[in-house]
Amino acid sequence: MSDFYDILGISKSASATEIKRAYRKIAMKYHPDRNPDNKEAEKKFKKAAEAYSVLSDDAKRRQYDQFGHSAFNGMGGQSGFNSMNMDDIFNQFGDIFGGNNPFESFFGGQARTSSKPRSGTDLKVKITVSYKDIVNGGEKKIKVKRLKRAEGLTFKTCPMCGGSGQVTKVTNSFLGQMRSTSICPQCKGYGKVVDKVPPGANRDGMNSVEEIIKIKIPTGVEDGNYMSLDRQGNEDINGQAGDLYVFFEEENHEYFSRYGNDVLLQVVIGYSQTVFGDKIDIPTINGTAKLKIPAGIQPGQILRVKGKGFPLIGKSRRGDQLVKIQIEVPSKMSKNEKSLTEDLLKVQKGKQIKFQRFED
Numbered sequence: 001m002s003d004f005y006d007i008l009g010i011s012k013s014a015s016a017t018e019i020k021r022a023y024r025k026i027a028m029k030y031h032p033d034r035n036p037d038n039k040e041a042e043k044k045f046k047k048a049a050e051a052y053s054v055l056s057d058d059a060k061r062r063q064y065d066q067f068g069h070s071a072f073n074g075m076g077g078q079s080g081f082n083s084m085n086m087d088d089i090f091n092q093f094g095d096i097f098g099g100n101n102p103f104e105s106f107f108g109g110q111a112r113t114s115s116k117p118r119s120g121t122d123l124k125v126k127i128t129v130s131y132k133d134i135v136n137g138g139e140k141k142i143k144v145k146r147l148k149r150a151e152g153l154t155f156k157t158c159p160m161c162g163g164s165g166q167v168t169k170v171t172n173s174f175l176g177q178m179r180s181t182s183i184c185p186q187c188k189g190y191g192k193v194v195d196k197v198p199p200g201a202n203r204d205g206m207n208s209v210e211e212i213i214k215i216k217i218p219t220g221v222e223d224g225n226y227m228s229l230d231r232q233g234n235e236d237i238n239g240q241a242g243d244l245y246v247f248f249e250e251e252n253h254e255y256f257s258r259y260g261n262d263v264l265l266q267v268v269i270g271y272s273q274t275v276f277g278d279k280i281d282i283p284t285i286n287g288t289a290k291l292k293i294p295a296g297i298q299p300g301q302i303l304r305v306k307g308k309g310f311p312l313i314g315k316s317r318r319g320d321q322l323v324k325i326q327i328e329v330p331s332k333m334s335k336n337e338k339s340l341t342e343d344l345l346k347v348q349k350g351k352q353i354k355f356q357r358f359e360d
């Protein structure tokens with residue numbers, strides 16, 4: 001795999017504007033509408049889109065700079081970006097062209113009109129993963145509702161375009177006759193329309209089918225990561241399926257939260273423990289760990305438990321668990337605690353007060 005910076009022809013220190021400019025230039029050059037049926041151009045176009053998707057996102061760019069391509073591999077072995085179809089790329093990166101997309105007229109505002117449809121629509125599903133799932137990986141089953149071509153469906157040639165899938169419009173302007181070709185609105189480019197629909201199917205000849213799909217959870221996966229499953233989306237009238245995009249969503253935890261690959265936890269201890277230090281058991285996202293609290297710790301101080309965080313995608317290394325220490329001022333005390341604290345007060349009274357600048 002070539003370097004994302006090389007693909008866009010920019011230096012490692014390129015600014016966001018430079019990245020955008022470089023991508024736009026390449027996207028214009030290798031745009032499929034300018035290079036019809038040119039596989040090489042399409043490949044370059046997709047590669048540039050992939051590079052841009054990473055380098056234009058600050059967090060992903062940092063990850064890429066640090067770990068290279070491996071930061072984006074290991075998504076369960078399923079194909080990633082390359083299986084996206086052109087429309088997805090346009091949807092995702094449409095903003096790059098701002099308000100004046102030079103291809104707008106070709107796209108007719110939404111779908112590309114210059115090529116025939118090659119598959120049904122893509123599906124997107126969400127899968128919720130717990131922190132435990134993220135650490136341990138494993139498999140999860142999800143229910144997906146897909147459109148599948150009904151058995152016994154028959155077709156006839158599209159009466160509007162006569163089977164070509166395209167309609168040509170001729171308009172007269174002061175420059176002379178203008179011909180524009182666009183996708184046939186009746187058959188949507190297929191050249192044929194549904195003739196007889198089998199009972200039970202909808203009027204497009206499709207059945208809605210619920211399927212259970214097994215998803216391999218990549219360890220270290222993060223909120224917003226996704227994987228694509230080829231040909232698991234909706235089918236079109238030819239039985240060609242689009243892709244299924246599975247988006248991962250992290251389940252909130254009662255007391256853990258995530259910061260990159262580190263796990264955050266707050267631990268509230270008593271005053272005497274801060275004075276003398278202590279050794280306590282703390283929960284981690286996968287089991288428990290021992291935490292040594294040094295004597296004299298201050299509230300708000302953070303202790304690090306190495307290797308108890310989230311795994312890094314595609315690596316055996318794990319992040320850390322960061323533990324913030326807070327002190328509890330008890331609102332209820334036992335008789336014994338109260339009398340001991342009163343003794344302490346007698347000793348400290350008038351000696352513990354300091355004046356400091358008000359800081360936020």
Ligand SMILES: [Zn+2]
Nearest residue numbers: 158161184187
């Ligand atoms: Zn047609």
